[in-house]
Amino acid sequence: MSFDGIKYLWMNGEIKPWAEGMLHVASHALHYGSGVFEGIRCYDTDDGPAIFRLAPHLARFYASAELYQMHIPYTPAELEAAMGELITGNGFTDCYIRPIAYYGYGSLGLHPRNTPVEVAILTWKWGAYLGEEGLKKGVRVTFVSWTKLHQTMMPTTAKGCGQYLNSILAVREAFANGYDEAILINRDGYLSEGSGENLFIIKDGVIRTNDEHSSILLGITRDTVIQIARDLGYRVEIGWLRKEDLLTSDEAFFTGTAAEITPIREVDQKIIGAGERGPITTEIQNVFFAAVRGREARYRHWLSPVAQTVASSRGG
Numbered sequence: 001m002s003f004d005g006i007k008y009l010w011m012n013g014e015i016k017p018w019a020e021g022m023l024h025v026a027s028h029a030l031h032y033g034s035g036v037f038e039g040i041r042c043y044d045t046d047d048g049p050a051i052f053r054l055a056p057h058l059a060r061f062y063a064s065a066e067l068y069q070m071h072i073p074y075t076p077a078e079l080e081a082a083m084g085e086l087i088t089g090n091g092f093t094d095c096y097i098r099p100i101a102y103y104g105y106g107s108l109g110l111h112p113r114n115t116p117v118e119v120a121i122l123t124w125k126w127g128a129y130l131g132e133e134g135l136k137k138g139v140r141v142t143f144v145s146w147t148k149l150h151q152t153m154m155p156t157t158a159k160g161c162g163q164y165l166n167s168i169l170a171v172r173e174a175f176a177n178g179y180d181e182a183i184l185i186n187r188d189g190y191l192s193e194g195s196g197e198n199l200f201i202i203k204d205g206v207i208r209t210n211d212e213h214s215s216i217l218l219g220i221t222r223d224t225v226i227q228i229a230r231d232l233g234y235r236v237e238i239g240w241l242r243k244e245d246l247l248t249s250d251e252a253f254f255t256g257t258a259a260e261i262t263p264i265r266e267v268d269q270k271i272i273g274a275g276e277r278g279p280i281t282t283e284i285q286n287v288f289f290a291a292v293r294g295r296e297a298r299y300r301h302w303l304s305p306v307a308q309t310v311a312s313s314r315g316g
């Protein structure tokens with residue numbers, strides 16, 4: 001990932017040069033993590049760049065803000081228009097989109113009264129989060145010693161900035177032990193998720209994942225995969241997942257906007273299935289990558305073409 005050469009960002013209602021995206025060191029969000037954000041992808045399709053599943057991402061952005069009683073002073077249509085202008089202005093086809101709303105400069109009392117809510121959107125090129133090879137061959141993961149932040153401590157269904165300190169501890173521990181990613185167990189002893197991905201396992205042709213009762217973020221890629229798998233005729237079961245369910249699975253994979261669909265080939269030295277991307281994972285990946293590129297007619301409604309966004313916001 002590199003920020004080199006990015007021309008523009010959007011901040012508080014204006015497109016600005018990338019270098020001007022500054023904020024004061026006394027900003028509330030820097031001290032307390034008091035912000036919410038989203039991670040969205042734009043893919044190059046045969047009809048030009050298109051944002052994948054924009055509506056649920058925007059809905060989750062506002063829902064995260066609402067959970068922290070933060071009012072975002074822009075409409076979803078304004079944010080969508082800003083994304084279209086940024087992608088076009090930066091000359092991107094494939095890119096990652098990061099909207100963030102945060103408490104800015106005004107006061108450093110914990111209660112963010114007298115602190116304005118600021119909103120920014122960044123776009124950058126971001127390849128496969130867990131590596132191109134990870135997408136094809138699978139990644140090696142480890143159960144880390146840090147417990148997943150419990151839903152009684154913070155709303156795990158929200159993408160709150162400060163919540164990610166828990167993920168940072170987890171991913172650092174996984175890397176330090178030579179693994180590609182962490183798996184966090186929740187306070188109840190069940191599997192939760194990766195540091196930035198949801199988890200799926202496959203056993204005897206049945207696909208399983210957990211839900212909000214396991215202190216996870218309800219991922220939009222998770223939802224996409226559940227729909228694709230059911231449309232392919234697979235049974236998808238949603239409920240608690242135990243450590244041993246993962247260790248004895250035939251296939252397992254992560255889902256996330258950044259990680260897309262990344263197979264898991266090893267957990268703490270235990271080889272999963274044949275130690276490579278499994279057949280059902282491959283089948284779901286193929287439909288997913290066709291869908292994001294607009295090559296699956298039944299999922300075309302998941303794409304918001306950037307050209308249309310820009311034309312409608314300019315009134316054309």
Ligand code: PMP
Nearest residue numbers: 196197198217219220221256257
């Ligand atoms: N869990 C966590 C903790 C995440 O940060 C993410 C990435 N947003 C996900 C799951 C996957 O969510 P999505 O598919 O919506 O990107």
